[in-house]
Amino acid sequence: MTAAQRIAAWATRLEADDVPEAVRADAKLHVLDVIGCGLAAHATGVAHEGRATMGELGGQAEATVIGTQTRLPAANAAFANAMLCHGLDYDDTHSDSVSHVSTVVAPAALAAAEQLGASGRDALAAIVAGNEVVCRIGMAASGAFHARGFHPTAICGIFGGVAAVGRLGRVDQTVAASALGIAGSFAGGLFAYLADGTPTKPMHPAWAAHGAHIAARLAAHGAAGPPSVLEGKFGLYHAFVGAEEGEIDIEGQLADLGTRWETPRIAYKPFPVCHFMHGALGAAAEGAGARTFAPEEIEDVLVSVPEAGVSLVLEPVAEKMAPRSEYEGKFSLQYSLASLLVRGHVSVADFTDEAIADPAVLEVARKVRYETKEYPTYPQAFPGGAVVRLADGSSLEADFPYQRGGPESPLTPDEVREKFRENASLALPDAAVEALEEALLSLDELDDVAAALAPLTVPDPVTA
Numbered sequence: 001m002t003a004a005q006r007i008a009a010w011a012t013r014l015e016a017d018d019v020p021e022a023v024r025a026d027a028k029l030h031v032l033d034v035i036g037c038g039l040a041a042h043a044t045g046v047a048h049e050g051r052a053t054m055g056e057l058g059g060q061a062e063a064t065v066i067g068t069q070t071r072l073p074a075a076n077a078a079f080a081n082a083m084l085c086h087g088l089d090y091d092d093t094h095s096d097s098v099s100h101v102s103t104v105v106a107p108a109a110l111a112a113a114e115q116l117g118a119s120g121r122d123a124l125a126a127i128v129a130g131n132e133v134v135c136r137i138g139m140a141a142s143g144a145f146h147a148r149g150f151h152p153t154a155i156c157g158i159f160g161g162v163a164a165v166g167r168l169g170r171v172d173q174t175v176a177a178s179a180l181g182i183a184g185s186f187a188g189g190l191f192a193y194l195a196d197g198t199p200t201k202p203m204h205p206a207w208a209a210h211g212a213h214i215a216a217r218l219a220a221h222g223a224a225g226p227p228s229v230l231e232g233k234f235g236l237y238h239a240f241v242g243a244e245e246g247e248i249d250i251e252g253q254l255a256d257l258g259t260r261w262e263t264p265r266i267a268y269k270p271f272p273v274c275h276f277m278h279g280a281l282g283a284a285a286e287g288a289g290a291r292t293f294a295p296e297e298i299e300d301v302l303v304s305v306p307e308a309g310v311s312l313v314l315e316p317v318a319e320k321m322a323p324r325s326e327y328e329g330k331f332s333l334q335y336s337l338a339s340l341l342v343r344g345h346v347s348v349a350d351f352t353d354e355a356i357a358d359p360a361v362l363e364v365a366r367k368v369r370y371e372t373k374e375y376p377t378y379p380q381a382f383p384g385g386a387v388v389r390l391a392d393g394s395s396l397e398a399d400f401p402y403q404r405g406g407p408e409s410p411l412t413p414d415e416v417r418e419k420f421r422e423n424a425s426l427a428l429p430d431a432a433v434e435a436l437e438e439a440l441l442s443l444d445e446l447d448d449v450a451a452a453l454a455p456l457t458v459p460d461p462v463t464a
Contacts, residue, residue, distance in 0.1 A: 109123055127164060132261065177225070279305070301337060302370070314333050
């Protein structure tokens with residue numbers, strides 16, 4: 001069998017009972033986390049353009065959309081929700097595949113579950129299937145998509161979305177394999193936004209979630225896709241990373257589907273910024289403790305990161321030291337670390353137009369230098385370090401081989417729930433936050449997915 005056929009055979013047969021209870025619990029927490037991120041984006045007016053565009057297109061009322069009472073066709077709802085969920089760059093990442101996972105898979109799967117009237121138990125099985133597929137496809141070429149300027153969240157994500165949507169549609173494995181083949185022609189996503197901080201990145205998972213629905217529908221209507229879409233001569237790995245046939249070991253990643261689970265290894269973000277910054281930010285936070293600093297107290301800051309992170313979060317230096325947009329700030333280690341040292345936090349509110357112009361923070365940002373370091377824990381983690389030299393001659397230093405929130409230094413379930421509450425409460429009243437949390441954490445016990453998602457339809461943030 002080809003890789004797509006192997007994925008199709010596994011995903012179409014996966015049942016919730018096949019997934020260990022601990023993995024199901026992790027999957028539900030990731031759904032909770034990513035929906036919270038979407039609500040925070042709604043509340044802060046970020047990444048709403050997808051919802052507006054899909055609303056203009058109209059269509060059958062099939063699925064819930066965050067922040068509006070208007071239901072949309074499932075594919076369009078998946079687009080709108082995925083864009084919101086990735087809008088703040090606060091959603092989870094699987095380190096070894098360098099892919100944001102839940103922001104594609106959860107919106108695609110939940111929209112399909114509503115459209116098809118599937119149970120929450122089936123929705124959760126589909127989400128786990130999608131998670132595992134995204135991770136395996138990315139892990140087979142870890143870091144290689146980034147090196148060529150492609151965004152693996154979108155490129156790998158659409159295949160996970162197809163696995164989830166196909167599983168919910170109960171299609172046979174031949175149809176599912178065709179849908180995966182079709183998805184290869186839809187895959188895309190460029191890092192061109194890094195040149196000027198334009199916020200196109202949230203559109204990548206949105207297009208992948210939407211494309212997953214379209215690919216699945218096309219295949220269900222009889223459209224065929226190439227079964228060698230991943231490993232073939234002109235397949236995904238050849239086209240996107242220049243690999244020749246047999247050079248990428250995708251079979252090795254798929255051989256233990258259903259026995260090795262990557263869902264528990266998907267990392268949560270404690271900071272709403274690019275994950276490549278989390279090691280250095282965590283190290284600086286540990287070194288500083290609860291202390292904050294005036295700019296004149298700081299002489300110099302040296303951060304260390306893996307080489308792969310430089311072009312994303314440290315270069316070009318002039319732009320990173322003075323971000324030109326809210327989104328560019330989220331990819332500036334200089335700015336984010338300065339915010340941590342001056343304000344004592346890196347939070348959603350630290351990336352507004354007013355916040356990124358704060359002269360005290362920018363003064364410290366100009367003092368941040370960097371070096372690259374070979375971390376044996378990369379790419380399994382997002383490591384980093386920081387040395388803060390103070391004007392009094394003392395220094396603060398720490399190094400994180402594993403970023404906080406990853407499987408080696410995990411957030412507790414209570415911490416994930418608290419992050420959700422902080423994010424969701426920006427948009428929803430307390431009773432709705434509580435109801436949504438309870439519903440999502442008992443997803444596999446629900447018969448009505450639409451009813452569980454009802455709190456998401458509150459149109460105006462509570463802060464408005």
